[in-house]
Amino acid sequence: MSARQSSLRPDLAAIAAHVSPGSRVLDIGCGDGALMAELESASGCDARGMELDGELVERCVARGLSVVQGDANLDLANYPDKAFDYAILSQTLQTATRPDLMLDELLRVGRRAFVSFPNFAHWRTRAALMFGGRMPVTRALPVSWYETQNIHHVTVEDFRDLARMKGAKVERAWFFSNEKQIGAPAANWRAEFAVFELSR
Amino acid sequence: MNAVPPVSPVYRVPHPLPLDSGQVLEGCEIAYETYGTLAPDASNAVLVCHALTGDQYLASPHPITGKPGWWERMVGPGKPIDTDRHFVICANVIGSCMGSSGPASLAPDGQPYAMRFPVITIRDMVRGLVALLDGLGIERLHAVVGGSMGGMQALSLAANWPERAARVLVIASTARHSAQNIAFHEVGRQAIMADPAWAEGDYYDADAKPDNGLAVARMAAHITYLSEAGLTEKFGRRLQDREAKGFGFDAEFQVESYLRYQGSGFTRRFDANSYLYITRAMDYFDIAEEHGGKLANAFRGTEARFCIVSFDTDWLYPTAESRHIVHALNAAGAKVSFVELSAPHGHDSFLLEHDQLDRVVKGFVE
Numbered sequence: 418m419s420a421r422q423s424s425l426r427p428d429l430a431a432i433a434a435h436v437s438p439g440s441r442v443l444d445i446g447c448g449d450g451a452l453m454a455e456l457e458s459a460s461g462c463d464a465r466g467m468e469l470d471g472e473l474v475e476r477c478v479a480r481g482l483s484v485v486q487g488d489a490n491l492d493l494a495n496y497p498d499k500a501f502d503y504a505i506l507s508q509t510l511q512t513a514t515r516p517d518l519m520l521d522e523l524l525r526v527g528r529r530a531f532v533s534f535p536n537f538a539h540w541r542t543r544a545a546l547m548f549g550g551r552m553p554v555t556r557a558l559p560v561s562w563y564e565t566q567n568i569h570h571v572t573v574e575d576f577r578d579l580a581r582m583k584g585a586k587v588e589r590a591w592f593f594s595n596e597k598q599i600g601a602p603a604a605n606w607r608a609e610f611a612v613f614e615l616s617r
Numbered sequence: 618m619n620a621v622p623p624v625s626p627v628y629r630v631p632h633p634l635p636l637d638s639g640q641v642l643e644g645c646e647i648a649y650e651t652y653g654t655l656a657p658d659a660s661n662a663v664l665v666c667h668a669l670t671g672d673q674y675l676a677s678p679h680p681i682t683g684k685p686g687w688w689e690r691m692v693g694p695g696k697p698i699d700t701d702r703h704f705v706i707c708a709n710v711i712g713s714c715m716g717s718s719g720p721a722s723l724a725p726d727g728q729p730y731a732m733r734f735p736v737i738t739i740r741d742m743v744r745g746l747v748a749l750l751d752g753l754g755i756e757r758l759h760a761v762v763g764g765s766m767g768g769m770q771a772l773s774l775a776a777n778w779p780e781r782a783a784r785v786l787v788i789a790s791t792a793r794h795s796a797q798n799i800a801f802h803e804v805g806r807q808a809i810m811a812d813p814a815w816a817e818g819d820y821y822d823a824d825a826k827p828d829n830g831l832a833v834a835r836m837a838a839h840i841t842y843l844s845e846a847g848l849t850e851k852f853g854r855r856l857q858d859r860e861a862k863g864f865g866f867d868a869e870f871q872v873e874s875y876l877r878y879q880g881s882g883f884t885r886r887f888d889a890n891s892y893l894y895i896t897r898a899m900d901y902f903d904i905a906e907e908h909g910g911k912l913a914n915a916f917r918g919t920e921a922r923f924c925i926v927s928f929d930t931d932w933l934y935p936t937a938e939s940r941h942i943v944h945a946l947n948a949a950g951a952k953v954s955f956v957e958l959s960a961p962h963g964h965d966s967f968l969l970e971h972d973q974l975d976r977v978v979k980g981f982v983e
Contacts, residue, residue: 475977495947
């Protein structure tokens with residue numbers, strides 16, 4: 418990853434570094450538009466976003482980005498097939514009503530998809546549950562069970578299974594611990610976050 | 618209505634203006650105001666379209682009421698639509714009564730058109746605006762911006778003259794008038810036409826104008842511009858200038874006297890027949906219908922960037938109407954932003970102080 422992307426969250430930086438320049442991109446759950454801004458300015462991409470939180474959408478629009486306030490569970494259906502080169506879902510899969518259906522929609526509207534998520538099988542999470550006996554509150558999953566937006570916790574291995582079941586091919590994958598990229602071996606234990614690039 | 622003071626420049630359309638009804642408007646005049654300076658290559662023009670009872674006095678005092686322009690907080694040097702950078706145009710729509718051709722204008726026979734004025738549509742209003750842009754030498758707008766009926770004009774421009782605007786900002790608006798919208802307008806029109814002074818529209822030389830009917834129309838419409846929470850916050854059930862109920866039909870509640878004030882103030886600056894024509898134009902508005910029944914078809918192949926804004930307490934043109942536009946734009950592959958802003962004041966929120974709206978407008982138009 419190059420230095421200019423260092424201001425991005427590591428999973429977003431990995432995505433930004435691997436989106437082909439000039440692509441049409443849909444960033445689902447785009448937050449304040451950090452990734453979109455990077456893709457537009459550094460890679461000349463045509464980036465569109467979707468975000469549920471009106472205040473974040475307002476910030477995106479105020480910085481000149483094209484972002485639609487909407488619920489990815491419902492509104493992805495309004496986009497035509499293969500309208501984008503890439504559909505990106507960063508840190509949002511675990512908040513989806515039906516992650517399996519959302520993955521279908523991602524691979525329908527995009528020729529390729531990037532998905533990043535916190536790995537529930539990370540050793541810290543496992544330890545918290547095993548030794549504490551309570552739902553883990555960790556660096557990667559910092560919110561208590563009763564107020565978290567994450568309704569479907571997922572692990573690296575679960576995600577691989579889902580992708581296989583959906584007939585999606587894993588093109589590439591990146592894993593992160595401590596804000597740093599780590600290797601694929603034992604990622605299900607070691608990774609706090611994972612990023613997958615999928616195609617179908 | 619008194620003759621309008623000749624304050625604004627007036628553009629005389631040099632050709633007959635064809636209308637959706639099949640009729641033609643000869644010698645059409647369009648009164649407009651401009652702010653800022655047009656760049657030598659005419660690339661910095663922003664057209665702002667006014668709402669039903671608005672006019673061209675966007676950011677300068679109104680010649681009849683003396684009040685500040687209707688969007689003075691949004692348009693000016695250093696403001697969200699910055700007149701240091703942009704050349705801002707606001708024109709009185711045809712059918713209206715502040716200098717553009719409308720029912721109060723004189724027909725070729727020297728008498729006011731009154732109800733002989735052809736029925737117009739939103740698209741006809743935009744035809745007039747496009748003719749004005751031609752007259753000003755503006756090929757392509759940097760942006761077209763409009764709230765409420767102004768948003769309808771912005772959408773109509775984007776759908777029918779897609780090469781004329783690079784950015785399209787639509788606030789608190791809709792792509793079609795709903796049955797409920799039409800119903801409220803019909804109440805207003807019936808109030809005007811039930812006023813004996815309306816006289817089938819031929820009141821321009823009479824002593825009495827249909828002010829009572831027009832005031833009632835305005836009162837009914839004004840309710841639709843507000844929200845229940847906003848009304849409750851502003852007036853509740855408080856009584857006006859009295860301690861106890863009078864058991865009569867004077868304006869006893871504060872909300873009543875407020876509406877009466879709004880209604881009577883309106884008659885001083887607006888023509889009843891214009892109210893009939895413009896509400897009719899809005900009722901006919903349905904962009905999908907103009908494009909084979911599918912809204913997405915209206916925007917297919919558009920190069921423009923769109924921004925659609927709604928307010929969560931607007932029940933006149935609720936957020937669902939804006940979403941409908943956004944979905945169509947997405948289906949057409951257009952670049953579109955959409956945000957629902959939170960505001961307590963219903964439909965009127967776009968005219969009131971709202972920091973978030975300011976930032977969105979600034980970010981989008983810049």
